Amino acid sequence: xxxxxSYKKPLLETPFHSKTSELCYSNExxxxxxxxIVKEYTQTELEYTAMRNTAGVLDITPxxxxxxxxxxxxxxxxxxxxxxxxNISSNQIVYGLWCxxxxxxxxxxxxxxxxxxxxxxxxxxxxxxxxxxxxxGFDVNIEDITKSIGxxxxxxxxxxxxxxxxxxxxxxxxxxFYFDNFIINKQEVMISRTGFSGDLGYEIWCNxxxxxxxxxxxxxxxNDYKVLPCGMNSLEMVRIEAGFIQPNAxxxxxxxxxxxxxxxxxxxxxxxxxxxxxxxxxTGKAALLxxxxxxxxxxxxxxxxxxxxxxxxxxxxxESKKDxxxxxxxxxxxxxxxxxxxxxVNKDYMKIGSKVxxxxxxxxxxxxxxxxxxxxVVKKQFFNNPRKNATPAxx
Amino acid sequence: MSNYDSIIIGGxxxxxxxxxxxxxxxxxxxxxxxxxxxxxxAKYSDxxxxxxxxxxxxxxxxNYGLKIIEKNEDIIxxxxxxxxxxxNIKNNRISFQSTEADKKDQESxxxxxxxxxxxxNSLSGFMYEAPPRIKSGLxxxxxxxxxxxxxxxxxxxxxxxxxxxxxxLNIADEVEDNLNNDILKGLISxxxxxxSNLGPRSPGSVLHLMYKQAxxxxxxxxxxxxxxxxxxxxxxxxLKEKNVEILLNTKxxxxxxxxxxxxxxxxxxxxxxxxxxxxxxxxxxxTFFNLIGAQKLETDQIRRANNYRQKGNVANAVITxxxxxxxxxxxxxxxxxxxxxxxxxxxxEHAFNDSKYNRNSKNPSMKFNIIKKEGKFFIRINIQYIxxxxxxxxxxxxxxxxxxxxxxxxxxxxxxxxxxxxxxTPNDIQEDIGTYGGHWHxxxxxxxxxxxxxxxxxxxxxxxxxxxxxxCGAGTHPGGGINGINGHNTAKKIIEDQK
Numbered sequence: 001x002x003x004x005x006s007y008k009k010p011l012l013e014t015p016f017h018s019k020t021s022e023l024c025y026s027n028e029x030x031x032x033x034x035x036x037i038v039k040e041y042t043q044t045e046l047e048y049t050a051m052r053n054t055a056g057v058l059d060i061t062p063x064x065x066x067x068x069x070x071x072x073x074x075x076x077x078x079x080x081x082x083x084x085x086x087n088i089s090s091n092q093i094v095y096g097l098w099c100x101x102x103x104x105x106x107x108x109x110x111x112x113x114x115x116x117x118x119x120x121x122x123x124x125x126x127x128x129x130x131x132x133x134x135x136x137g138f139d140v141n142i143e144d145i146t147k148s149i150g151x152x153x154x155x156x157x158x159x160x161x162x163x164x165x166x167x168x169x170x171x172x173x174x175x176x177f178y179f180d181n182f183i184i185n186k187q188e189v190m191i192s193r194t195g196f197s198g199d200l201g202y203e204i205w206c207n208x209x210x211x212x213x214x215x216x217x218x219x220x221x222x223n224d225y226k227v228l229p230c231g232m233n234s235l236e237m238v239r240i241e242a243g244f245i246q247p248n249a250x251x252x253x254x255x256x257x258x259x260x261x262x263x264x265x266x267x268x269x270x271x272x273x274x275x276x277x278x279x280x281x282x283t284g285k286a287a288l289l290x291x292x293x294x295x296x297x298x299x300x301x302x303x304x305x306x307x308x309x310x311x312x313x314x315x316x317x318x319e320s321k322k323d324x325x326x327x328x329x330x331x332x333x334x335x336x337x338x339x340x341x342x343x344x345v346n347k348d349y350m351k352i353g354s355k356v357x358x359x360x361x362x363x364x365x366x367x368x369x370x371x372x373x374x375x376x377v378v379k380k381q382f383f384n385n386p387r388k389n390a391t392p393a394x395x
Numbered sequence: 396m397s398n399y400d401s402i403i404i405g406g407x408x409x410x411x412x413x414x415x416x417x418x419x420x421x422x423x424x425x426x427x428x429x430x431x432x433x434x435x436x437a438k439y440s441d442x443x444x445x446x447x448x449x450x451x452x453x454x455x456x457x458n459y460g461l462k463i464i465e466k467n468e469d470i471i472x473x474x475x476x477x478x479x480x481x482x483n484i485k486n487n488r489i490s491f492q493s494t495e496a497d498k499k500d501q502e503s504x505x506x507x508x509x510x511x512x513x514x515x516n517s518l519s520g521f522m523y524e525a526p527p528r529i530k531s532g533l534x535x536x537x538x539x540x541x542x543x544x545x546x547x548x549x550x551x552x553x554x555x556x557x558x559x560x561x562x563x564l565n566i567a568d569e570v571e572d573n574l575n576n577d578i579l580k581g582l583i584s585x586x587x588x589x590x591s592n593l594g595p596r597s598p599g600s601v602l603h604l605m606y607k608q609a610x611x612x613x614x615x616x617x618x619x620x621x622x623x624x625x626x627x628x629x630x631x632x633x634l635k636e637k638n639v640e641i642l643l644n645t646k647x648x649x650x651x652x653x654x655x656x657x658x659x660x661x662x663x664x665x666x667x668x669x670x671x672x673x674x675x676x677x678x679x680x681x682t683f684f685n686l687i688g689a690q691k692l693e694t695d696q697i698r699r700a701n702n703y704r705q706k707g708n709v710a711n712a713v714i715t716x717x718x719x720x721x722x723x724x725x726x727x728x729x730x731x732x733x734x735x736x737x738x739x740x741x742x743x744e745h746a747f748n749d750s751k752y753n754r755n756s757k758n759p760s761m762k763f764n765i766i767k768k769e770g771k772f773f774i775r776i777n778i779q780y781i782x783x784x785x786x787x788x789x790x791x792x793x794x795x796x797x798x799x800x801x802x803x804x805x806x807x808x809x810x811x812x813x814x815x816x817x818x819x820t821p822n823d824i825q826e827d828i829g830t831y832g833g834h835w836h837x838x839x840x841x842x843x844x845x846x847x848x849x850x851x852x853x854x855x856x857x858x859x860x861x862x863x864x865x866x867c868g869a870g871t872h873p874g875g876g877i878n879g880i881n882g883h884n885t886a887k888k889i890i891e892d893q894k
Contacts, residue, residue: 100695101853136697281691
């Protein structure tokens with residue numbers, strides 16, 4: 001414990017650190033949950049290309065992992081998240097989010113079901129206090145197990161092929177949002193078909209002592225298939241293309257927000273598809289029912305922007321130059337050859353096909369070029385390849 | 396499908412008052428009590444000095460056998476040296492009978508009591524209605540808020556300023572500014588912290604004093620009192636006449652909540668009861684965690700209910716005596732006197748120190764009356780601080796408390812033959828009545844738990860997010876003591892809501 005809080009080593013190192021730091025040519029680090037992980041190894045675009053064309057390996061150990069065990073585990077999850085997990089089966093995963101009583105999103109994450117009395121929740125932000133307070137009255141025990149599990153995301157069209165070459169038995173038949181145990185490089189690890197790239201991909205969960213063997217194995221066929229380690233910058237690119245939301249970028253977790261009007265509900269995030277208002281009870285249900293009947297004031301949408309200059313942090317306007325929204329994430333998408341962004345627009349412009357304008361400030365060698373670009377409101381999910389959900393997976 | 400208009404869970408005095416008002420408005424009411432007798436926590440005191448005169452008048456309680464006792468009374472602030480300070484109350488006016496304090500101190504003491512009375516009266520205007528909602532945007536609420544401000548401003552510029560200065564203060568600073576005599580300082584401090592989880596140097600103890608006074612019509616010491624058994628009996632008689640059904644010896648298991656609406660009451664014997672409104676006379680924590688159940692509460696509600704401060708700190712004991720006791724150096728009528736032992740602020744603060752660390756006070760402060768019933772003498776005594784503890788206390792500790800009380804009492808008596816001591820610690824009270832923490836007032840009177848914040852955000856006007864569920868216990872505005880105002884206010888709110 002003393003080691004962890006020592007002033008000499010303020011940020012923790014993941015079990016993969018000795019490997020990743022060796023590969024990290026740029027020495028650029030990112031802070032996440034008290035750990036340091038690589039922001040960029042060599043070049044973000046190169047890493048992005050690996051994830052979209054071969055496969056990329058990301059260290060996601062800092063992701064918070066909570067084990068939920070006990071007789072009432074399923075009932076607790078049902079009260080916590082907006083989705084109904086009554087019909088969940090063993091080895092299944094659901095993506096869900098949880099709200100406070102006003103319907104504002106606390107955080108989102110994936111929920112792994114081992115059996116009816118044993119679940120695991122993985123999320124980007126600290127949630128232990130929220131979970132423990134929610135669990136009062138339930139017979140469950142919640143524990144932060146972040147440190148005891150090393151996690152790697154292995155994303156890309158060749159990810160299944162490489163795992164198969166590593167003799168992970170029957171991996172191609174693992175359905176999306178399911179997990180199972182596999183043996184790779186003589187190590188038994190848990191692999192789930194999940195990820196943050198919107199493409200075929202897996203997440204590998206292992207014991208910290210297995211970390212080096214597992215990490216090395218993923219690069220063992222690099223003579224034929226160029227697998228690259230990827231940093232957080234490239235992950236940001238693929239997640240925007242996939243239209244996934246990110247706490248502290250697209251929404252402020254309601255437990256962290258200082259200003260009451262900055263929090264967002266799932267309906268405003270365009271996530272109404274995972275809100276089950278038929279369900280008997282969950283925290284925030286009454287507020288969300290009310291919002292559903294009154295309608296939302298603004299909504300997170302995808303934007304297809306003209307030109308090729310990314311609209312980072314741009315303000316959105318309507319035709320009469322009244323501001324109607326803001327961009328929360330933007331990029332030039334090399335795969336789609338399009339200038340895309342996700343952002344909030346107010347209720348008059350949230351219909352697909354609406355026309356809005358972005359004011360882009362593009363820096364060009366000590367001078368800003370001010371660009372007035374027309375944008376079309378589209379679905380958030382820009383990149384949607386059929387191989388993402390195909391079973392058996394592409395080998 | 397409802398058999399009743401209202402079901403009241405808990406037969407404490409507030410439940411009885413609420414039932415009386417509802418039945419007066421031609422509602423069909425069922426009252427459920429888990430014990431074999433009504434009254435709840437009221438059984439831990441023999442007299443109430445704070446029962447609302449308005450309610451007595453409204454309900455014509457005197458026709459049902461209620462007797463108001465008005466006798467001259469002594470308050471004895473006891474001193475280990477034997478030089479007790481004796482205050483006499485006649486027609487709610489206080490005078491010194493004997494004291495060590497000098498003339499100047501006596502005058503400032505009486506002036507101080509008058510000041511507190513003045514301030515308490517400016518607060519007492521809001522006791523008989525639901526507190527306003529700050530952000531409702533309704534004219535009614537805005538008007539109430541303005542009225543509240545105006546009531547304080549009406550005191551005049553100088554007094555308003557003084558009120559604002561002391562309201563957040565601790566009582567020790569306040570009395571030290573005004574008095575020299577330790578006994579008098581100790582006496583006021585004791586009254587300011589009695590029944591709370593505060594020490595004399597805790598901020599908010601002045602507010603606690605003001606608030607308590609505001610509820611009991613302004614006077615800190617009064618000689619108007621009502622016997623609690625008499626009060627409960629007359630309320631029961633009234634209810635029987637109004638055909639209110641009373642189920643004794645019946646425990647409620649829980650409430651069934653569907654779609655944020657309470658749908659039925661489930662009894663422990665499996666029977667289900669239906670009503671349009673369900674009123675809980677239990678304390679907020681028990682209502683939320685036992686009746687509704689945490690599983691049916693949103694996380695934020697759980698947090699608020701969980702953080703609600705409701706830890707009792709006063710033990711109550713009945714001491715049975717062999718024969719008539721004699722108090723050292725006191726010549727008055729012992730049966731008409733209240734004895735308070737809190738000789739200085741320092742003494743009280745030291746007593747509080749133990750409770751901070753969840754230990755029983757070695758030298759607790761005491762307040763007791765001597766009662767004669769059927770020829771036998773009893774001492775009814777309140778001992779502060781004996782904190783509520785989540786861990787089960789061992790028997791040895793109980794015996795230590797009993798030994799300490801006996802030893803401390805003996806210092807003041809020439810003759811005291813104790814036959815038996817029946818001790819009720821806050822833990823015992825919780826076990827007996829069910830009130831969480833054994834707290835007198837169903838929760839502290841502190842700045843974040845009074846007025847429109849009582850008991851907590853989301854349930855501040857006798858009802859909250861769960862439809863048709865009301866609370867009428869002391870955990871609601873205005874709060875504890877045997878005054879019945881909560882029951883009155885809840886009934887008023889229910890009738891208003893149904894209009």
